[in-house]
Amino acid sequence: MRLSTVIQDGRSHVGVVEGDRWFSLGTSLRNALERGMDVQVLASAALQDGQGVPLSRLVIAPVVPDPVSIVCLGLNYRDHAKEGGRDEPDYPWLFLRSARSLVAHGQPVRVPRVSTHLDFEAELAVVIGRTVPRDVRMEDALSYVFGYSLFNDVSVRDYQRRTPQWTIGKNFDDTGAFGPVLVTADELPPGATGLRIQGRLNGEVVQDANTDDMIFPVDRTIALLAECMTLGPGDVLVMGTPSGVGQSRKPPVWLKAGDRFEVEVERIGTLTNDLLAQQQ
Known part of the structure; x- marks a missing residue:
């Protein structure tokens, strides 16, 4: 469905x-x-x-416009960790997004006035269907997933690096592209494994990987999070991006007004957003 x-x-x-x-x-x-x-x-x-x-x-609109929690993973693809000069993490690098940062498919992602270091991140999104118990076993975790969607975790890199926490660089208005469809979990492989994920900038493939490359797959991520916090209906997990992001290219490639970025995940669809300068 x-x-x-x-x-x-x-x-x-x-x-x-x-x-x-x-x-x-x-x-x-x-x-x-x-x-x-x-x-x-x-x-x-x-x-x-x-x-x-x-x-x-x-x-x-975003698939879930008003989630209570949007939990994002950083460095969750092996090649992305490597291109950033880091070892594979022993525990997921986690940060939160605000629902106010979300933007829908077909709506503009805003290029902020205060930065030119705007980067793309093609990602798989997970929508939780029912409250996950604190003692959930990893082998049962996927039964709490309602479905899967697409996300572009657009990041303002210079602001992301201003503090040890990534929060500010990940929460500019109109930077969390989410949608346009959700495919229910029964129509995809368990944990949405084995699916090709791509990011395309102005039609050129800049990210190309497989969800099997995730360090912390969906079931393990849910089990780890449930040890610490309540995951409830409509909450969203954003599962990290593959290698190929703009900041790691030589020279770096930053998003600018007039660009178009697409996220595609096999059997789910394509999320498309144009870049627009922030209004004065």
Whole structure:
């Protein structure tokens, strides 16, 4: 099942996507998950109702516009750790994103006025479907995943390096591109393993890897996080980026106004955003 969130009447609504048409489920994704609704039943009813709308006519939103937690992993692909001159971490490098930093597919990523060191990071996103218990076993962790989507963890590198914590460089407004669809976990390999992931800048492939290359796969990441914090319905995990980021190229390649960046993960789809100068 493929789902997409749109904005209607100032509110987010999730719907099932069939071909080029969107069928409303009558609620937001986070609300449906928090209330334990059977999204498959809602989707079947929506399709039978037949009141689909061409997705091209709708304003797409981030798949989950309002997650309580967005937990991101740094250095989670072996070649990316190597290109940054670091050893593989023994424990995931974790940081948080704010929901206010999110931007939808097709909407502009803003180039900040205060920096020219804007970088791209093609990533797999995980959406949690139900509350993960603190004592969850790694072999059970994937049962708490609702589905998978795409993310571009756009990073303001000079601000990221200003402090030992990465928070400020990862939370500029309109830099966390997320969507446009979520594919439910039952339609993908367990943990979304074995899928090709690419990042393309102005049509040129700049990142090309496989999700098997993750140091901390989805099941292990969930188990480790559950030792420390509550992961609940609609929370998002952003699973790190492969090698090829702009800061590691010689010379560095920074995103600028007029660029287009695409994230593609096999069997999920493509996330596309154009770069636009920040408004005065």
